[in-house]
Amino acid sequence: MVDPSLAFTAIAEAPESTRTGLEPLLGGSLRQKAVWVDEAVCIGCRYCAHVAVNTFVVEPDWGRSRAIRQDGDSTALIQEAIDTCPVDCIHWVPYEQLPELEQQLAGQEILPLGVPTPARLKRTLPRRDAG
Template sequence: MSDSPLQFGDPSAAFQACINTNRIERTGLEPILGGKLRQKAVWVDEATCIGCRYCSHVAVNTFVIEQNLGRSRAIRQDGDSTECIQEAIDTCPVDCIHWVDYADLSRLAAQLKEQELLPIGFPSPARKKRKS
């Protein structure tokens, strides 16, 4: 046996390992946790969302309930497996969660900013208050 630091069990081997200098071009769409790249992104139509929270209970790393509006929002495309996200989509009672092309995300986000959404639970401005 040689006294090479590259033997098993010698922690100094980590400091002598070759560094891979090949740079991989990143697009920003690679999932951090999942492995293979998804073909689609998940999007919540917040104008349709009723704030039931089912999706955020099923795919806890992908969906959150937005604090001010009480509506679901996809915060990570790589948070859960495709199967888990699909299960969350299937639990939605108003079908407001959709698979979309990654290229459409910025357009959809811009459309969302243009909409005036009220927090869930507040009366509609078109409703008149009842008189007692």
């Protein structure tokens, strides 16, 4: 199971040659916003996880996308993933909003996608007699 708090604490270890000092976590100006997935709206299509593989993952227990690294992919690649989302559940938000959004998400009741619930039990059709 992927720990959702990783989206707020994971820091990429970039090679020395790619570090500029402008990374947002260092107060730089490369990216002023963070990427956020509204999991209550997500339908688990996996488009974002296929486009920006180092930023998004589909959480296996809930079947919904989650941003696991803010610095996993380029801004252009993340924007492409946002643009492919059929339900518009991925947003750029200020970094300062992430803890508040995480708290809101923790308070929501979200059912797993693709798992039968008591209200959606599997319907079985009657069998025809072979005789």
